[in-house]
Amino acid sequence: SFRDNLRAYIEHPQAHNNVLYYDEDFVFIRDKYPKSKMHLLLMPRDPSVTLVHPLEILGKHRPLVDKLNFMVFQKLPDLIMKEARNSLFPDSDLSSRVPSKSLWDFIKLGFHAGPSMNNLHLHVMTRDHVSPSIKHNAHYISFNSPFFVNIDTPVSQLPVRGSLSYLFQQDVCCYRCDESFGRQFSKLKGHLSEELESWLQETLER
Numbered sequence: 001s002f003r004d005n006l007r008a009y010i011e012h013p014q015a016h017n018n019v020l021y022y023d024e025d026f027v028f029i030r031d032k033y034p035k036s037k038m039h040l041l042l043m044p045r046d047p048s049v050t051l052v053h054p055l056e057i058l059g060k061h062r063p064l065v066d067k068l069n070f071m072v073f074q075k076l077p078d079l080i081m082k083e084a085r086n087s088l089f090p091d092s093d094l095s096s097r098v099p100s101k102s103l104w105d106f107i108k109l110g111f112h113a114g115p116s117m118n119n120l121h122l123h124v125m126t127r128d129h130v131s132p133s134i135k136h137n138a139h140y141i142s143f144n145s146p147f148f149v150n151i152d153t154p155v156s157q158l159p160v161r162g163s164l165s166y167l168f169q170q171d172v173c174c175y176r177c178d179e180s181f182g183r184q185f186s187k188l189k190g191h192l193s194e195e196l197e198s199w200l201q202e203t204l205e206r
């Protein structure tokens, strides 16, 4: 099934060109259908965890959660900053004026509460959601509602598996200013582009 399509990356990382980094324990890849300017996936390779549900990982596999955080913040930060800069600022003049701190504040880390792909993957992505691969409200909602479970979520606040489908019927709201667009996807899309511009202006003025 298509749901197994991420398995190849952890089994044969050397065979794929959207692999940014791999070692014995992790593979770090670019999402093939990026839902933001930068959209990366960090995958543990251990066969005994790759098929464990992310909510169970967050609830019961705390050493692995710690390792994922270690990878992002200790092992891969330079690579992540480079990717963020290259994807947000194809024109590198601007990039040099944006401090890494601002970029980190614009990055989120989390799992989908109901993933479509079976092999465990942590989303490492910018908040903009400006991308041709955002094709309907559900795409946006899945990353901007409790369905996107931040890696920092306390165990006591994890959602109940299968309880969140109602979110996909709700109105879409801007992640940055909270304006609601009802169910009007094209209005949301236009606004997301404006918000990315506005974020850029603000980080440059600082």
Ligand code: 5GP
Pocket (backbone or CB within 6 Å): 005, 006, 018, 029, 030, 031, 032, 033, 034, 035, 111, 112, 114, 115, 116, 117, 118
């Ligand atoms: P999920 O909803 O399961 O948390 O997210 C799965 C992610 O995998 C999606 O963002 C999707 O775009 C991405 N994806 C699906 N198939 C492939 C693929 O074959 N290669 C890569 N690199 N990413 C994929």
Ligand code: ZN
Pocket (backbone or CB within 6 Å): 174, 175, 176, 177, 178, 179, 191, 195
């Ligand atoms: Zn807004």
